[in-house]
Amino acid sequence: xxxxxxxxxxxxxxxxxxxxxxxxxxxxxxxxxxxxxxxxxxxxxxxxxxxxxxxxxxxxxxxxxxxxxxxxxxxxxxxxxxxxxxxxxxxxxxxxxxxxxxxxxxxxxxxxxxxxxxxxxxxxxxxxxxxxxxxxxxxxxxxxxxxxxxxxxxxxxxxxxxxxxxxxxxxxxxxxxxxxxxxxxxxxxxxxxxxxxxxxxxxxxxxxxxxxxxxxxxxxxxxxxxxxxxxxxxxxxxxxxxxxxxxxxxxxxxxxxxxxx
Amino acid sequence: xxxxxxxxxxxxxxxxxxxxxxxxxxxxxxxxxxxxxxxxxxxxxxxxxxxxxxxxxxxxxxxxxxxxxxxxxxxxxxxxxxxxxxxxxxxxxxxxxxxxxxxxxxxxxxxxxxxxxxxxxxxxxxxxxxxxxxxxxxxxxxxxxxxxxxxxxxxxxxxxxxxxxxxxxxxxxxxxxxxxxxxxxxxxxxxxxxxxxxxxxxxxxxxxxxxxxxxxxxxxxxxxxxxxxxxxxxxxxxxxxxxxxxxxxxxxxxxxxxxxxxxxxxxxxxxxxxxxxxxxxxxxxxxxxxxxxxxxxxxxxxxxxxxxxxxxxxxxxxxxxxxxxxxxxxxxxxxxxxxxxxxxxxxxxxxxxxxxxxxxxxxxxxxxxxxxxxxxxxxxxxxxxxxxxxxxxxxxxxxxxxxxxxxxxxxxxxxxxxxxxxxxxxxxxxxxxxxxxxxxxxxxxxxxxxxxxxxxxxxxxxxxxxxxxxxxxxxxxxxxxxxxxxxxxxxxxxxxxxxxxxxxxxxxxxxxxxxxxxxxxxxxxxxxxx
Numbered sequence: 001x002x003x004x005x006x007x008x009x010x011x012x013x014x015x016x017x018x019x020x021x022x023x024x025x026x027x028x029x030x031x032x033x034x035x036x037x038x039x040x041x042x043x044x045x046x047x048x049x050x051x052x053x054x055x056x057x058x059x060x061x062x063x064x065x066x067x068x069x070x071x072x073x074x075x076x077x078x079x080x081x082x083x084x085x086x087x088x089x090x091x092x093x094x095x096x097x098x099x100x101x102x103x104x105x106x107x108x109x110x111x112x113x114x115x116x117x118x119x120x121x122x123x124x125x126x127x128x129x130x131x132x133x134x135x136x137x138x139x140x141x142x143x144x145x146x147x148x149x150x151x152x153x154x155x156x157x158x159x160x161x162x163x164x165x166x167x168x169x170x171x172x173x174x175x176x177x178x179x180x181x182x183x184x185x186x187x188x189x190x191x192x193x194x195x196x197x198x199x200x201x202x203x204x205x206x207x208x209x210x211x212x213x214x215x216x217x218x219x220x221x222x223x224x225x226x227x228x229x230x231x232x233x234x235x236x237x238x239x240x241x242x243x244x245x246x247x248x249x250x251x252x253x254x255x256x257x258x259x260x261x
Numbered sequence: 262x263x264x265x266x267x268x269x270x271x272x273x274x275x276x277x278x279x280x281x282x283x284x285x286x287x288x289x290x291x292x293x294x295x296x297x298x299x300x301x302x303x304x305x306x307x308x309x310x311x312x313x314x315x316x317x318x319x320x321x322x323x324x325x326x327x328x329x330x331x332x333x334x335x336x337x338x339x340x341x342x343x344x345x346x347x348x349x350x351x352x353x354x355x356x357x358x359x360x361x362x363x364x365x366x367x368x369x370x371x372x373x374x375x376x377x378x379x380x381x382x383x384x385x386x387x388x389x390x391x392x393x394x395x396x397x398x399x400x401x402x403x404x405x406x407x408x409x410x411x412x413x414x415x416x417x418x419x420x421x422x423x424x425x426x427x428x429x430x431x432x433x434x435x436x437x438x439x440x441x442x443x444x445x446x447x448x449x450x451x452x453x454x455x456x457x458x459x460x461x462x463x464x465x466x467x468x469x470x471x472x473x474x475x476x477x478x479x480x481x482x483x484x485x486x487x488x489x490x491x492x493x494x495x496x497x498x499x500x501x502x503x504x505x506x507x508x509x510x511x512x513x514x515x516x517x518x519x520x521x522x523x524x525x526x527x528x529x530x531x532x533x534x535x536x537x538x539x540x541x542x543x544x545x546x547x548x549x550x551x552x553x554x555x556x557x558x559x560x561x562x563x564x565x566x567x568x569x570x571x572x573x574x575x576x577x578x579x580x581x582x583x584x585x586x587x588x589x590x591x592x593x594x595x596x597x598x599x600x601x602x603x604x605x606x607x608x609x610x611x612x613x614x615x616x617x618x619x620x621x622x623x624x625x626x627x628x629x630x631x632x633x634x635x636x637x638x639x640x641x642x643x644x645x646x647x648x649x650x651x652x653x654x655x656x657x658x659x660x661x662x663x664x665x666x667x668x669x670x671x672x673x674x675x676x677x678x679x680x681x682x683x684x685x686x687x688x689x690x691x692x693x694x695x696x697x698x699x700x701x702x703x704x705x706x707x708x709x710x711x712x713x714x715x716x717x718x719x720x721x722x723x724x725x726x727x728x729x730x731x732x733x734x735x736x737x738x739x740x741x742x743x744x745x746x747x748x749x750x751x752x753x754x755x756x757x758x759x760x761x762x763x764x765x766x767x768x769x770x771x772x773x774x775x776x777x778x779x780x781x782x783x784x785x786x787x788x789x790x791x
Contacts, residue, residue: 061622063779080629080778089626095619095786097555099562100536104555107536111551112627140562156623 010073012037012164012195013058018067020053027053029219030067035164035197035212040190042206042227043199044240045216051199052092054216055168058197059089071164085113088157092168094149098142102133102152105141109156120159127155131181147178154182158189165189167198171205183209207236215243262353266361270368294374301325301378308385313459315482316466318382322403322478323469325375329407330414330474359511366408376404379477386485395484395492402499403477409503413510473502541644548630552637553644559616560645566616570606570645593663594739597670599654600677606646607724610685611717612785613638614693619786625778631690632771639682639767643675650674665744669735672752676731679759683766684724690774692716693784727762731755 013035020028028050035041043051056062058069060076060083069076076083100108103124110120128134131151136144141152150170157165165186171179186209190196200206206213207227213236214224222243223230230239301321308314353361366372379400387393470479480495537544537554544550559566613635614621624634654670657663734754738747774781 059626061625061779061782084626084628087626089622091622091626093619095622097559097617097620097623099559100555104536104558108551108555109623109627111536111546112548112624114547117546160627 010070011035012039012072013041013197014068014070014073015054015058016068018054018057018069019065020050020057020062021065026219028057028064031216031219031221033214033221033224035195037195038190038193039195039212040186040210041195041197041212041214042210043197043214043216044201044203044206044236045199046201046244049216050219051216052168055166055197055199056091059087059166060084061089061091085160086163088160088162088165090150090153090157090165090167090170092172094146094153096141096149096153098144099140101138101140102144102148103128103137105152106156106159110159113160115160123159124155127158130185131155132178147174150174151178151182154185158185163194165194165196165198167196169200170198171200171202203235203237203240207231215240217244262357262361263364266365267368270365274369291370294370298374298377301375302381305378305381305386306384313463314385315485316463318386318481318485319466319470319475319478320462322379322382322481323472323475325378326403326407326410326474326477329371329375329411355511355515358514359507362412362514363408363507366412367404372404372408375407376400379403382481382485386481388485391489392484392487395489395496396481398496399477399480399484399492399499402480402496402503405503406473406477406499406506409506409510413506413513416510416513476502544640548628548633549637549640552624552634553640556616556638556641557644560641566609570609593661593666595661596654596658596663596666597673597735599657600650600670600674602653602657603646603650603674603677604681606649607681607685607721608717610639610642610682611688611720612692612694612696613642613685613689614781615689615696615785617785618696619782621782621785625782629775629778631774631778631781632767635686635689635767635770639686639763642682642685643678646678646681647674650677669739669744669748669751672748673731673735673755676752676755676759677728679756679763680727680731681724683762683764684720684727686763686766686770687773688716688720690770690777690781693781695785695787730758 011034013033015031015033017030017032018028019026019030031050031054033054043054045051053062057064057067058071058076060080063077071083071086074083074086097105097108106124106127107117107120110124111117125134128137131154133148133151133155136148141149144152154167154170157167167186170182170186174182186196198210210227212225213227213230215222215230227236230236232239305314305318305321308317311317382400383393383396387396466475466478466482469475470482476495476499480492480499483489483495484492536558537546537550538557541554541557544553560570561567609616617624624630651671651674654667654674657670658667735747735751738751741747742750
């Protein structure tokens with residue numbers, strides 16, 4: 001860890017020239033990002049903009065074609081063990097070992113990181129309680145609802161006390177009650193100097209929660225920086241549409257209007 | 262409306278053909294169906310002039326109808342027109358829906374193949390215009406019965422197949438059904454009354470002729486024998502059965518469309534268990550122990566892993582013990598053969614990460630430690646295999662009374678698993694592949710591809726070759742030295758060798774995969790549809 005101590009000047013996450021193509025389709029094209037320490041950093045963009053691919057490459061789950069990623073100054077792809085110890089991940093697809101019970105899955109994640117069993121137990125109970133999963137902790141994950149799965153993975157991602165949290169669409173298909181619980185946990189996390197990078201295409205959420213934002217369009221970062229600078233007084237959605245470009249002028253669906261009277 | 266459904270079915274068939282993977286599957290199905298159709302057709306057509314021909318028709322029709330009743334349950338979800346929920350938002354009356362889906366299900370390879378097979382009876386048994394006409398009607402009615410019966414059964418099973426517990430149960434039930442042939446064969450060879458095929462057919466036909474499955478065949482048989490009155494009665498009965506099933510189907514279809522999927526209870530009471538079971542206190546509380554405990558829980562809870570394990574165990578075990586119980590001379594040393602029954606479980610070691618699938622991301626995201634992952638998985642495998650081997654050896658010994666060889670057999674089993682796991686580890690990281698994620702109870706994997714199948718066969722061969730030294734040394738020692746000496750020396754030597762192979766294999770695997778974990782994860786994650 002001596003590597004990082006003189007490097008406190010590093011941002012929480014640094015991305016340089018990161019690129020990935022799937023066959024002929026360029027998913028991510030040489031992007032650069034700097035995520036300041038302690039920030040709540042939103043990556044927004046339309047579907048297929050490369051948000052998930054970027055997050056997967058930044059967390060060591062998908063090998064980039066080229067480019068580099070540093071977490072606290074540690075190269076994720078050169079020193080994966082040290083880098084992965086600092087991050088927590090909530091992937092989009094939520095593939096889980098669903099034949100484990102909720103509590104067992106948390107213990108599994110903790111033991112994967114070779115944590116002390118007593119610490120795992122204490123933190124699991126707290127997280128399960130806080131996220132409203134205590135009643136379902138002994139049910140098989142395969143029987144969980146979508147929202148419960150998201151909350152459980154979030155708990156697993158937080159269990160080891162990461163400094164940097166990657167969340168891919170954390171509020172997608174989530175009921176308002178679960179969303180509130182997740183938001184409360186995330187706010188606690190950033191107030192404790194943790195950094196969050198999360199992707200979403202829901203502008204209101206990003207606007208409400210994030211202090212920094214990167215707009216991705218077709219694999220490129222169209223804009224990145226403090227959210228207030230992007231908004232410049234207007235709404236995020238207007239700024240976003242101005243960056244992404246509105247679809248071409250189209251004919252109104254006149255028959256829809258007619259059917260309404 | 263019927264025309265729309267038929268066109269939909271034709272379009273689905275065509276689209277299925279144009280996809281790469283689907284084409285192979287479709288062609289395999291088509292070739293299989295054509296073969297069965299050809300066998301059925303020639304069997305029936307060749308009975309011309311044979312006095313037992315009508316009995317054969319009863320058996321063939323009965324088997325075909327039974328197949329129709331069982332098959333769609335296995336293939337649930339493969340035929341889009343089978344799933345009524347896909348049509349639930351369309352404003353269709355019950356009659357439109359039923360007639361449309363029925364018409365669609367008469368279009369396809371399987372109905373065509375069945376019709377072709379049945380029509381052999383026309384050639385083989387249609388002796389005069391009257392019997393030919395009656396047989397033709399019986400064939401059409403029998404085909405309708407097949408289709409309607411299969412649709413009704415699927416429709417009745419929809420609620421069961423949609424819930425997790427129902428699917429779990431179905432997978433296990435199907436495994437057991439799949440295992441009945443070898444067991445039946447075992448009993449059949451013991452109690453076979455005569456070896457004559459013709460007599461067996463007559464006997465079977467006599468027993469089943471009045472079961473609904475065989476009504477079509479019995480109608481054909483009676484028509485061929487000139488009993489036109491009983492043929493007519495049966496034809497009316499089949500028509501009645503078709504209508505009754507159709508009525509049940511229409512109603513169950515409606516219920517399947519309007520009832521929600523059963524929500525599983527997400528809260529349970531019960532003991533607050535930890536991941537690592539208390540009865541395995543030696544499992545370390547670290548990554549190795551976590552992976553081992555997780556895999557052990559999966560052996561107990563995941564039907565996808567349990568089913569092949571049971572299958573791999575029981576079939577060779579039955580065959581082995583059958584041959585043991587039959588042979589007259591049973592040298593005590595045959596106790597050692599008990600170990601052979603466990604060899605097929607080696608298949609589970611060849612794609613250890615594929616069994617994890619997409620959830621393996623959690624291991625990749627939480628550190629680079631394939632050594633711990635493999636060690637944990639090997640540990641879980643060994644903890645399942647060693648008790649099975651022990652059981653097998655004891656059962657074997659009770660047949661052979663070679664109890665003196667039990668210590669040797671038990672002592673050799675860890676060495677054997679060491680060899681199997683060492684090879685399995687290398688193959689698991691070299692040729693990983695994703696298992697299909699299917700709602701269908703029977704996981705059949707067209708995406709596996711020839712390459713990984715060949716690799717699997719190659720791995721099994723390598724495993725056997727590497728086991729040869731153990732067999733050779735043990736044989737020499739048993740023949741040349743007193744048994745206690747042979748036991749001690751063979752167990753020591755074999756286990757040293759087994760540990761060597763296991764460690765070598767695991768370390769080779771770790772070295773080759775350490776920098777390639779994302780590629781491994783990608784290889785074992787099923788492609789998301791759409």
